[in-house]
Amino acid sequence: MSRPVNCAVCGGRHHELMFIGRDRLFGIEGEFPVVRCQNCGLVFINPRPELEELAAYYPQEDYDLYNKAAGLKDRSMDELERLLWPRRALIEKYRQPGRLLDVGFGDGSWLYYMRESGWDVAGVDFNEKMVELVGGELGIDARAGQLEDAGFDDDSFDVVTLWGVLEHVQDPAGTIAEIDRITGEGALLVAYTQNAASLEARFLDEDWFIYEIPRHLFSFTPDNLARLLSAGGFCVSETQFESPLYYCQMNWQYLKQRRLGMDGDVVHRPSLLDRAIVKAMDNYRRALTGRSWSAAMTAYAVKRLPARQGAGGAEGDGAEAQDAG
Numbered sequence: 001m002s003r004p005v006n007c008a009v010c011g012g013r014h015h016e017l018m019f020i021g022r023d024r025l026f027g028i029e030g031e032f033p034v035v036r037c038q039n040c041g042l043v044f045i046n047p048r049p050e051l052e053e054l055a056a057y058y059p060q061e062d063y064d065l066y067n068k069a070a071g072l073k074d075r076s077m078d079e080l081e082r083l084l085w086p087r088r089a090l091i092e093k094y095r096q097p098g099r100l101l102d103v104g105f106g107d108g109s110w111l112y113y114m115r116e117s118g119w120d121v122a123g124v125d126f127n128e129k130m131v132e133l134v135g136g137e138l139g140i141d142a143r144a145g146q147l148e149d150a151g152f153d154d155d156s157f158d159v160v161t162l163w164g165v166l167e168h169v170q171d172p173a174g175t176i177a178e179i180d181r182i183t184g185e186g187a188l189l190v191a192y193t194q195n196a197a198s199l200e201a202r203f204l205d206e207d208w209f210i211y212e213i214p215r216h217l218f219s220f221t222p223d224n225l226a227r228l229l230s231a232g233g234f235c236v237s238e239t240q241f242e243s244p245l246y247y248c249q250m251n252w253q254y255l256k257q258r259r260l261g262m263d264g265d266v267v268h269r270p271s272l273l274d275r276a277i278v279k280a281m282d283n284y285r286r287a288l289t290g291r292s293w294s295a296a297m298t299a300y301a302v303k304r305l306p307a308r309q310g311a312g313g314a315e316g317d318g319a320e321a322q323d324a325g
């Protein structure tokens with residue numbers, strides 16, 4: 001069952017229809033109207049499909065993911081370090097190694113890497129098989145289901161990370177409220193998500209790969225993401241911007257499919273034309289990295305101090321772009 005909803009950030013009831021979305025990644029049938037809030041610019045599926053309906057759009061078995069998790073202990077820390085160190089470095093700018101929760105931990109590599117780097121880690125994920133693997137083989141406190149149902153104690157964590165999670169959850173404000181409950185004073189919330197204010201989103205419209213209908217229920221902008229976090233008690237201190245190469249490949253795939261009627265697998269079996277186009281997009285992507293028009297963003301938000309102590313200096317400088325080099 002789908003139900004009409006108001007904007008999940010500002011509660012606004014006025015929105016414009018952008019396009020009718022379909023599952024272009026797996027090609028599963030179904031139509032999903034995608035709207036933009038006229039007040040805050042949040043892009044969302046409306047009416048919103050509920051969990052039971054969405055289950056059909058998530059593949060049941062992902063062997064690639066299983067193999068990655070099962071092989072984690074054999075992966076070199078050097079490789080993980082190279083991939084994940086920039087994220088850890090930013091987090092450790094705010095917090096010394098302490099208690100970290102990863103919501104939607106996927107293959108578990110982030111949890112594993114952070115534990116090996118001195119953090120006390122826990123995770124929650126929908127995929128029960130992954131919970132078994134990461135919990136059993138790596139001995140990490142891994143729980144199945146939604147964060148709200150995981151039952152973590154009050155004040156359990158110093159840092160909560162959400163890599164590509166907020167766009168999937170039914171109730172982003174509810175997720176932030178739960179994070180508020182389970183974190184202590186001055187906790188850091190880190191949220192990576194796609195940027196609906198990016199140039200790619202504007203130019204590609206419904207061919208923007210990362211609208212990822214219907215698995216992504218929301219696409220945030222830096223402003224409305226900061227507003228959502230702020231309403232939940234977390235003040236955005238900085239936002240990092242990037243445009244992943246994979247987005248370029250998939251953007252071209254969707255563009256040529258729908259606008260030019262051309263098939264072919266750009267990621268795994270690129271033609272000469274594909275290579276040339278992706279190369280051009282890659283140059284553009286690199287030039288954009290660190291700028292607020294990039295396709296993806298990571299917000300670093302600090303739990304606000306109680307009002308009495310928080311006055312003055314608690315506000316960050318908003319969505320300041322940082323050059324990730």
Ligand SMILES: [Zn+2]
Pocket residue numbers: 007008009010011012037038039040041042
């Ligand atoms: Zn809104």
